[in-house]
Structures are given as structure tokens and as C-alpha cells.
Amino acid sequence: MYNTKEIEEKWQNYWKEHETFKAENNSDKEKYYLLVEFPYPSGAGLHVGHVRSYTALDSIARLKRMQGYNVLFPMGWDAFGAPAEQYAIKNHIHPKKAVEENIKVFKSQLLSMGYSFDWTREFSTTDPEYYKWTQWQFLKFYEQGLAYKAEKEINWCPQCKTGLSNEDAQGGVCERCGTKTEKKLKSQWLLRMTKYADRLLEGLDETEFLEKIKVAQINWIGKSKGASVFFGLEGLDDKLEVYTTRPDTLFGVTFMVISPEHKLLEKYKDRIKNISEVEAYQKEAKEKTEIERTDASKEKTGVKIDGLKAINPVNGETVEIWISDYVLANYGTGAIMAVPAHDERDFAFAKKFGIKIIPVIDNGEEELTEAYTGDGKMINSGFLNGITNKEEVIEKMINYLETNSIGHKTTNYKLQDWIFSRQRFWGEPIPMVYCEKCGWVPVPYEELPILLPDVTAYEPTETGESPLANITEWVNTTCPHCGGKATRETDTMPNWAGSSWYWLRYMDPHNDKEFANYDILKYWGMVDLYNGGMEHATRHLLYARFWHEFLYDQGLVPTPEPFKKRVAHGMILGENGEKMSKSRGNVINPDDMVKAYGADALRVFEMFIGDYSKDASWSENGLKGCKRFLDKIYRLKDKVVDKEGYTSELENIINKTIKKVTEDILSMDFNTAVSSLMILSNEYDKINELTKSDYRILLTLLNPIAPHITEELVSICKLGNPICETPWPTYDETKMIDETVTIAVSVNGKLRSSMSVPTNTGKDELIRLAKELENVQKHLKDKEIIKEIVVPNKIVNIVVK
RNA sequence: GCAGGUGUGGCGAAAUUGGCAGACGCACUAGACUUAGGAUCUAGCGGAGCAAUCCAUGGGGGUUCAAGUCCCUUCACCUGCACCA
Numbered sequence: 001m002y003n004t005k006e007i008e009e010k011w012q013n014y015w016k017e018h019e020t021f022k023a024e025n026n027s028d029k030e031k032y033y034l035l036v037e038f039p040y041p042s043g044a045g046l047h048v049g050h051v052r053s054y055t056a057l058d059s060i061a062r063l064k065r066m067q068g069y070n071v072l073f074p075m076g077w078d079a080f081g082a083p084a085e086q087y088a089i090k091n092h093i094h095p096k097k098a099v100e101e102n103i104k105v106f107k108s109q110l111l112s113m114g115y116s117f118d119w120t121r122e123f124s125t126t127d128p129e130y131y132k133w134t135q136w137q138f139l140k141f142y143e144q145g146l147a148y149k150a151e152k153e154i155n156w157c158p159q160c161k162t163g164l165s166n167e168d169a170q171g172g173v174c175e176r177c178g179t180k181t182e183k184k185l186k187s188q189w190l191l192r193m194t195k196y197a198d199r200l201l202e203g204l205d206e207t208e209f210l211e212k213i214k215v216a217q218i219n220w221i222g223k224s225k226g227a228s229v230f231f232g233l234e235g236l237d238d239k240l241e242v243y244t245t246r247p248d249t250l251f252g253v254t255f256m257v258i259s260p261e262h263k264l265l266e267k268y269k270d271r272i273k274n275i276s277e278v279e280a281y282q283k284e285a286k287e288k289t290e291i292e293r294t295d296a297s298k299e300k301t302g303v304k305i306d307g308l309k310a311i312n313p314v315n316g317e318t319v320e321i322w323i324s325d326y327v328l329a330n331y332g333t334g335a336i337m338a339v340p341a342h343d344e345r346d347f348a349f350a351k352k353f354g355i356k357i358i359p360v361i362d363n364g365e366e367e368l369t370e371a372y373t374g375d376g377k378m379i380n381s382g383f384l385n386g387i388t389n390k391e392e393v394i395e396k397m398i399n400y401l402e403t404n405s406i407g408h409k410t411t412n413y414k415l416q417d418w419i420f421s422r423q424r425f426w427g428e429p430i431p432m433v434y435c436e437k438c439g440w441v442p443v444p445y446e447e448l449p450i451l452l453p454d455v456t457a458y459e460p461t462e463t464g465e466s467p468l469a470n471i472t473e474w475v476n477t478t479c480p481h482c483g484g485k486a487t488r489e490t491d492t493m494p495n496w497a498g499s500s501w502y503w504l505r506y507m508d509p510h511n512d513k514e515f516a517n518y519d520i521l522k523y524w525g526m527v528d529l530y531n532g533g534m535e536h537a538t539r540h541l542l543y544a545r546f547w548h549e550f551l552y553d554q555g556l557v558p559t560p561e562p563f564k565k566r567v568a569h570g571m572i573l574g575e576n577g578e579k580m581s582k583s584r585g586n587v588i589n590p591d592d593m594v595k596a597y598g599a600d601a602l603r604v605f606e607m608f609i610g611d612y613s614k615d616a617s618w619s620e621n622g623l624k625g626c627k628r629f630l631d632k633i634y635r636l637k638d639k640v641v642d643k644e645g646y647t648s649e650l651e652n653i654i655n656k657t658i659k660k661v662t663e664d665i666l667s668m669d670f671n672t673a674v675s676s677l678m679i680l681s682n683e684y685d686k687i688n689e690l691t692k693s694d695y696r697i698l699l700t701l702l703n704p705i706a707p708h709i710t711e712e713l714v715s716i717c718k719l720g721n722p723i724c725e726t727p728w729p730t731y732d733e734t735k736m737i738d739e740t741v742t743i744a745v746s747v748n749g750k751l752r753s754s755m756s757v758p759t760n761t762g763k764d765e766l767i768r769l770a771k772e773l774e775n776v777q778k779h780l781k782d783k784e785i786i787k788e789i790v791v792p793n794k795i796v797n798i799v800v801k
Numbered sequence: 802g803c804a805g806g807u808g809u810g811g812c813g814a815a816a817u818u819g820g821c822a823g824a825c826g827c828a829c830u831a832g833a834c835u836u837a838g839g840a841u842c843u844a845g846c847g848g849a850g851c852a853a854u855c856c857a858u859g860g861g862g863g864u865u866c867a868a869g870u871c872c873c874u875u876c877a878c879c880u881g882c883a884c885c886a
Contacts, residue, residue: 675825744821
């Protein structure tokens with residue numbers, strides 16, 4: 001009937017030649033900034049999941065443009081990092097080359113879908129012109145003391161042979177390869193993200209993120225309020241600091257627990273009589289994976305330290321110190337005061353090792369069978385006895401701690417500083433130089449970018465060093481400070497670095513003086529709508545917000561928060577309802593679908609497939625149905641006669657459909673937008689003649705979702721200028737009023753009949769008409785009418801007894 | 802365990818926010834046209850019943866003239882986080 005490929009290429013060329021989708025940096029128009037997460041140009045190419053989210057935002061972009069907005073809808077490539085590097089290693093080509101090839105494929109696939117990206121703003125994070133500014137921003141972090149090098153126990157992936165951030169090692173497994181991570185002590189660059197913990201929490205109020213995304217971020221930041229308490233060490237002029245959220249239970253402390261990594265153990269090695277037992281436990285803990293260690297259901301283990309005892313500062317009692325892996329080294333102070341009566345974990349530990357349990361909150365029971373965590377009257381607690389209000393007790397205790405200098409109020413976060421070093425070749429070199437004399441020295445701004453060398457070996461090394469360490473001619477340099485011999489930092493940045501500011505570069509992508517001009521940043525402001533996967537709710541989104549808040553503090557960007565609204569698309573699952581994967585053999589290649597049914601049909605189908613935010617299973621039959629819908633629209637052209645103005649009997653539904661489609665696309669209810677267009681086309685199908693206006697409005701409304709075929713039909717039928725160059729239609733409320741409405745009539749709430757009456761018929765009249773209906777009379781017979789309810793234009797309900 | 806979410810035909814889903822449950826599409830059934838049909842058109846399509854009618858939105862209870870929608874309770878599944886002191 002028609003050749004989709006020909007039509008699609010024709011219009012894709014038209015848009016390119018006419019620069020239809022170019023966003024203007026100097027414009028009087030109101031701006032609208034739509035952002036989709038830029039993809040990794042992996043060897044696998046475009047996924048039908050990409051098609052879903054890109055089509056969604058593309059249709060909004062197209063509609064907004066027609067509504068007169070200056071729309072920024074850019075696309076680029078997030079090409080540093082492990083996937084690109086592994087692809088290169090596997091295929092024995094340089095990552096740079098691999099990235100180039102993959103981008104080419106990816107881009108041609110995106111072009112074939114007809115997306116309205118402004119391609120003049122395209123860049124890759126691996127372009128030296130781009131990563132120059134990533135390095136530049138790192139130097140800013142360093143200048144402000146927010147980038148620092150520290151010896152730190154990090155998550156190490158033995159498979160990838162690189163360190164990972166906490167965010168990349170969630171659940172104790174490497175996010176890339178699924179290998180269980182190990183703990184490894186390494187000197188690392190870190191970004192002081194903890195300094196922004198509160199800002200990252202407060203900033204959420206300025207956004208319209210989905211609730212579940214906000215919750216995920218709040219949980220990850222993990223703010224908790226409590227107190228630091230200093231326990232004395234018996235016979236020593238030293239203290240053991242613990243963090244607790246329940247200082248009110250201090251009188252219930254019967255032992256202390258420190259993590260196996262706690263520095264106290266090294267410090268007082270000589271005093272500890274059972275040091276070999278302690279060391280054996282430390283070794284055991286180290287060899288366990290994070291998963292094994294943090295399995296809450298497993299039985300508690302631990303060793304009592306013989307030779308070190310703590311003194312409870314509120315009652316002077318001596319308590320034993322234990323080590324156990326249920327206390328984590330990297331949270332709080334790595335040490336806890338244990339209150340077995342009121343903490344489940346401490347309770348389990350005390351039961352196992354026969355430690356005494358002293359209740360300090362009265363729960364009314366004789367015997368404690370489990371930790372009591374509720375409210376109650378304070379007992380066994382000295383000056384706190386008798387108080388029942390928990391908040392009051394906590395406040396009293398904190399006051400006591402502070403006046404006696406044995407503790408103070410503190411806030412704690414689960415969020416930790418961002419581990420920013422990767423022992424990898426394919427990443428932005430960290431622009432730092434190490435000099436024997438001067439220590440770590442930043443590379444001067446004018447020397448940026450520090451380019452990655454062109455070499456042949458980029459496999460990770462066995463030693464845990466970056467592959468760059470082997471390239472001596474690159475590593476050896478002079479100190480920018482003293483001019484003496486120095487070496488470059490050989491670790492590279494994590495691949496989250498490039499994606500932590502890319503939306504800013506899109507606004508001013510060719511600027512070689514600054515990462516982006518401030519006035520231009522000010523014009524575009526915040527990203528209005530940012531779409532991406534749920535998997536980035538705590539990582540990319542947290543890093544990006546942190547980075548942006550920092551730039552704001554430096555006066556480099558105009559707003560504290562980067563993204564106004566964040567939405568997440570549901571996954572496209574395989575036809576069998578499982579996640580698409582090569583091993584399951586249920587992967588659908590968008591290229592094949594475009595070839596068989598055309599880009600428009602694929603776009604329509606993915607919008608029609610279901611609720612945008614929910615997962616949906618692929619269905620080739622569903623796609624065929626959407627192709628049939630487009631074919632039907634194509635056939636409608638034969639009914640078009642040379643007349644203008646809407647056919648009067650269609651006027652009502654046309655106006656309703658304009659309203660529905662406009663609202664649905666903007667609120668991302670794409671499935672119902674498509675369905676209302678199907679309904680409209682079904683109406684067109686029922687009549688013999690269509691005016692040019694009738695046909696054009698249908699094509700216009702469908703255009704954001706199916707841009708090629710609709711433009712082609714406007715052109716074939718000579719319906720005027722291309723849709724993309726004309727304004728989006730408005731609707732006329734007065735034309736949407738129906739002349740007659742169908743009223744449902746029920747008796748005792750059960751539907752008995754219905755009637756067609758003029759719109760806005762009065763209540764009394766409706767009741768009168770309703771009672772005349774045969775089936776209604778039948779149900780009213782010999783009954784007493786108690787109540788008559790009328791909802792105008794909707795329903796009549798007669799209640800009888 | 803905590804947090805967020807979802808339960809509606811054979812399937813994907815709608816439901817103007819308390820007012821005719823199942824729009825639209827898929828699959829299926831019957832028929833028409835056809836050398837042919839993975840094209841098109843017509844009709845049907847939650848269950849039971851010849852019918853009037855009855856039963857149906859995970860289960861149970863409640864509010865109401867009226868509940869998929871509101872309240873209580875319970876079950877199932879998904880997705881995060883999880884020994885965070």
C-alpha cells in the first residue's frame with residue numbers, strides 16, 4: 001500500500017535540511033527542556049526499551065514545539081566506563097575505535113526512528129573537548145577541598161579488578177558483573193558528598209520527582225539524629241566513642257561492641273590477652289563477603305576482648321567490650337553501646353553469649369523474651385526514672401551528656417563520600433600529579449585536557465593498578481609547582497563523572513572558553529522533564545544533584561537543583577513476560593520491527609502498550625494491530641473531498657479528541673491518547689466523505705507519535721504546510737457539548753433501563769420520563785417510593801420499599 | 802523487617818475521580834469478498850441462564866440511594882533498602 005522506508009527517509013531528510021528541531025539559545029520564546037538519559041553506545045545497539053522512553057519524550061517535544069515553545073531535546077553519548085572498555089577488550093580494538101563504531105550504529109538507529117533531537121548539540125563524554133571540562137570541574141572540587149585522597153577500605157571487584165563506590169556495590173555485588181565484592185584498603189580519590197547530605201535532602205522539596213524516587217534518595221542518604229557518647233577505658237587515659245539514636249537507654253548498657261576493623265584493636269594490641277583469638281576473628285570477617293556479613297538472619301558471632309573494658313559514663317559501671325561483625329566499620333564510629341533489653345540485635349547477641357540484660361523501659365512484663373522497643377516508664381535509670389515521654393528522656397540525657405562533657409548531640413548519615421577512583425584505562429584521567437617534594441599538585445587549568453594516551457594495552461592489571469601505570473612516558477612528568485620530577489595519577493574517574501553535568505553542556509555544547517556560558521545556562525534553567533530508569537534513582541541522580549549543587553555554590557550555574565521533574569519508564573519485557581536478555585532468547589531488535597512494520601507503527605505501539613510507568617510485555621501482534629491502525633488512516637485519504645471546515649457531525653468528537661490528546665500526551669498518558677485517536681478514526685470510517693480539515697486534524701493529533709506517515713499524508717492530500725511547521729490545534733469547549741445524553745435509570749441502585757434525553761433536562765422531567773419506562777414501571781409496581789436521586793446528565797436512581 | 806507500588810475478561814488495559822464496569826487494542830468465533838489471505842468488511846466476544854434476571858474489579862467486612870473508586874481488615878505478587886546502632 002505504501003513504502004514506510006521511503007516515507008520515513010523522505011521526512012527525516014526534510015527535518016534535517018530544514019533544521020526543524022534546532023533549539024535556539026537566543027529566543028524570545030518560552031523555553032522547555034526535555035532530557036532523556038543519554039545511552040551507553042554498547043555493541044548491542046538500540047533496545048526496544050530505549051524506543052519507549054525516547055518516543056515518549058519525543059512526542060512531548062514535538063507537541064511543545066508546535067505550541068510555540070523553544071524546545072531543547074538533545075542527545076549524546078555516555079561512552080566512558082566498563083561496558084565500552086570490556087567490549088573493546090573482547091573485540092581487540094581500542095575503546096576509542098569501539099566507541100566510534102558503536103555510536104555510528106546507535107545514531108543511525110535513532111535517526112531511523114525519526115526522533116526530533118537537536119543533533120547539532122551532540123557530543124560524547126569521551127570527546128577531549130568535553131572531558132576537558134569534566135577535569136576542569138574536578139579541579140574546582142579539589143580547590144574547594146571537596147576532592148581529597150585517602151587510604152580507605154573500598155569495595156573491590158576481583159573480576160573487573162577495580163574499586164567501586166558504595167553506590168556501585170549495592171548489596172555487596174559488583175553492579176557490572178555481579179561478582180561478590182571484597183574489601184580492600186586502597187588510596188583513593190574521594191569527593192566529599194557527605195558535606196552536601198542535608199542539601200541533597202532539602203533540595204528534593206524543590207523538585208517534582210516521583211515519590212518513590214524521592215524515598216529511594218532519602219533512604220540512601222539515611223539521616224538519623226542521635227548522640228555521640230564517650231565511654232572511658234578502664235585503666236587508660238582514652239575513650240571509646242559510640243553513636244546512638246537512643247541515648248535514653250544509656251543506663252541499660254551491659255556491653256560494648258566494636259567492629260572487627262576498629263582501630264582500638266591495633267592501638268591496644270599489647271594489652272589484649274586473647275589477641276590471637278581476636279585476630280582470627282578479624283581474618284574471618286575480612287574473608288566474608290559483604291552479603292555474608294550483613295545477612296541479618298544469621299546467628300550472631302563475636303569474641304570478647306580480654307584486657308580492655310569500658311566505663312559507662314552515666315553510672316560508672318564497668319562493661320565488657322566485644323568484637324562482632326554485626327557492627328559495621330563504616331557507619332557511625334564503628335562501635336556501639338549495646339542495650340540488649342531494647343535492641344533486637346543486642347538482645348540476640350546477649351542471649352547467645354549469656355550477657356546480662358537490664359531493662360530501662362518498663363513494658364509491664366516480668367520476663368523479657370524479646371527486645372522491647374516501645375514506649376514506657378523509665379526504670380533502673382537514675383535521674384531519668386519515672387519519666388514516660390521518650391523525647392523528653394532523650395533531651396534530658398543529651399543535656400546531661402553535654403553539661404558533663406561526656407557526649408553531645410550528633411547527626412549521622414548512611415551516605416558516604418563518593419569514591420572517585422577507578423583502576424581503569426577507559427575513563428577521564430584525574431588531573432593530579434604527585435611530586436616527592438610537593439605532594440599532590442593539581443594540573444594547571446591551561447594544561448587541560450589531560451588526554452588518554454593512544455596505546456594498545458588497556459586490559460586491567462593483576463596488581464590492582466590502573467593500566468595507565470604501565471605507560472611510563474605518560475606517567476612521568478614534571479611537577480607544576482616545583483618543576484621537579486613527578487608522576488601522574490593513573491587512576492581514572494568513574495563513568496558517573498561524565499554524566500554528572502552533561503545536561504549543562506547540551507545548553508552550550510561548542511563553547512571552548514567555559515563549560516557553558518552563564519547567560520545561556522540562565523535562559524534554559526532547570527531541566528523541565530528528565531526521564532530515566534529506576535536503576536538510577538540513587539546513583540546517577542544523587543551524583544548529578546550533588547555535582548550541580550556544588551557548581552551552584554561556586555556561582556557557575558544559576559539554580560541549586562538541576563532537574564525539576566523526574567519520571568521513570570517501565571521496562572519492556574519479552575513476549576514471555578521475562579526480562580529481555582540474550583540468554584533467554586527473547587530480545588527484540590527495533591531494527592527488525594522498523595523494517596517489517598515501519599518506525600511509526602513501532603512508535604505508536606510502544607506508546608499504546610500500557611501505562612508508561614509500568615512494565616509491559618512485548619507483543620508482536622499488538623504491533624501488527626498498530627500497523628493496521630496506521631493503514632486504516634492511510635486508506636481514509638480516499639474519502640477526502642475538496643472541502644474545508646469540520647463535518648458538522650464530527651465537530652463534537654474532533655474537539656473532544658483535541659482536548660484528550662493534548663492533555664494525555666503532556667501528562668504522559670500515551671496509551672489513552674492513542675486509543676482516543678483510534679476512536680476518532682473509527683468514527684471517520686463510518687462516514688463516506690471527509691473534509692480536508694477533518695483529515696488534517698486527525699493527522700496533526702497523531703503527528704507527535706507517528707510523525708512520518710502523518711506528514712506524508714498531509715503532503716499527498718495537499719492539506720497545507722507540513723504539520724511540524726504549523727501550530728498545535730486548540731479546541732472549542734462550546735462545540736463539545738452533546739445535544740442529547742443517555743441517562744441510566746436504576747431502581748434501588750440496580751440498572752433497569754436507560755433513556756436518551758436532551759442535554760440539561762431538568763430533574764423533575766427526568767424523574768417523570770424515567771417512571772414512564774416499561775422496565776422501570778415493572779420494578780416500581782406495588783412498591784413505595786422512598787427517595788429519588790438525580791445526577792443531571794448521568795443517572796436517575798429510584799429507591800423503593 | 803522497613804518503605805514504595807500493583808491486584809479489573811483468554812491477554813494488554815480503560816473508567817470524566819463516588820454515578821451505565823470492561824472504552825481502545827490483541828487473541829478468538831461465525832459470516833462476506835477472494836485463486837489465495839498474516840488483506841479488507843460485517844457480526845459476536847466476563848461468567849451462568851431459553852429468558853426475565855442473577856453473579857462479577859484478589860478475599861472478608863463497613864459507609865452510601867449508588868463503591869473498581871472512600872474506610873477497616875486480610876491475602877498475593879513486584880520493586881527498592883536492609884544487623885545503619
